[in-house]
Amino acid sequence: AQSVTQPDIHITVSEGASLELRCNYSYGATPYLFWYVQSPGQGLQLLLKYFSGDTLVQGIKGFEAEFKRSQSSFNLRKPSVHWSDAAEYFCAVSYSGAGSYQLTFGKGTKLSVIP
Amino acid sequence: NAGVTQTPKFRVLKTGQSMTLLCAQDMNHEYMYWYRQDPGMGLRLIHYSVGEGTTAKGEVPDGYNVSRLKKQNFLLGLESAAPSQTSVYFCASSYLQTGTVNTEAFFGQGTRLTVV
Numbered sequence: 166a167q168s169v170t171q172p173d174i175h176i177t178v179s180e181g182a183s184l185e186l187r188c189n190y191s192y193g194a195t196p197y198l199f200w201y202v203q204s205p206g207q208g209l210q211l212l213l214k215y216f217s218g219d220t221l222v223q224g225i226k227g228f229e230a231e232f233k234r235s236q237s238s239f240n241l242r243k244p245s246v247h248w249s250d251a252a253e254y255f256c257a258v259s260y261s262g263a264g265s266y267q268l269t270f271g272k273g274t275k276l277s278v279i280p
Numbered sequence: 281n282a283g284v285t286q287t288p289k290f291r292v293l294k295t296g297q298s299m300t301l302l303c304a305q306d307m308n309h310e311y312m313y314w315y316r317q318d319p320g321m322g323l324r325l326i327h328y329s330v331g332e333g334t335t336a337k338g339e340v341p342d343g344y345n346v347s348r349l350k351k352q353n354f355l356l357g358l359e360s361a362a363p364s365q366t367s368v369y370f371c372a373s374s375y376l377q378t379g380t381v382n383t384e385a386f387f388g389q390g391t392r393l394t395v396v
Contacts, residue, residue: 174320199384208284208370208387209323255322267313267338268372268385272322 167191169258171271178246179279186241186274188256198239199257199268200230209255215239226250251278282306286371286388293361293395301356301391303371311374312354313338313385314346316367323370329354361395368392 170189178184190196197216201209213224220232230241239256253275257268287302303312310331315323325338327346335346343365345357354373358365372385 201387206390208389209372210387211384214384267325267328268323269325270315270323272320 167269169271171274173274175275177277184243184246188239190258197259200241201255203253248278284388286391290392303354305373309373309375313372314356315370363395366395
């Protein structure tokens with residue numbers, strides 16, 4: 166079964182510092198990978214996605230992620246964090262098959278930003 | 281453009297009561313999903329639908345039923361609510377994109393349900 170691991174439950178960074186959130190997936194087939202952000206009391210907003218092609222993908226709000234097949238990873242990065250980036254971040258994976266396109270989510274990484 | 285709309289946003293139920301959560305999307309998406317979100321657990325799939333009139337079980341389907349009578353609506357029912365069903369429920373929808381197999385999911389704002 167497909168699964169997603171986000172090793173860090175909670176990360177705290179200073180405003181202006183760089184950020185990397187880790188995500189590892191497990192499955193043999195080509196994955197479709199996503200990063201979502203959730204602000205408190207809100208729904209999930211898509212930051213970026215990887216389907217195929219260039220393994221470095223750019224997203225909204227200055228985020229980027231790199232797909233590394235050899236490491237089964239899809240880590241999210243941002244060069245300079247803003248206080249408004251404080252939120253919970255979810256990595257998700259999907260695969261085609263049997264007519265279903267369900268997403269499997271990691272348990273999330275909560276990001277705190279120190280002013 | 282409303283996107284995905286969930287009704288209600290908040291609800292408190294007594295154990296044993298029933299209720300229906302409504303999800304409506306105006307994007308003509310084929311696929312719709314119900315997730316529950318619990319602290320430290322991420323989002324777990326309850327049921328999903330790949331088209332009007334079809335439903336399928338996800339990871340945690342017990343205690344829930346769903347129906348997709350119209351393409352734009354996906355209903356989640358709790359027949360006899362239990363405290364373990366206290367959670368935040370999210371509906372999502374997605375679509376087929378030419379040249380790729382899968383697409384992103386668009387989420388509603390969530391329904392916070394408390395069962396006492």
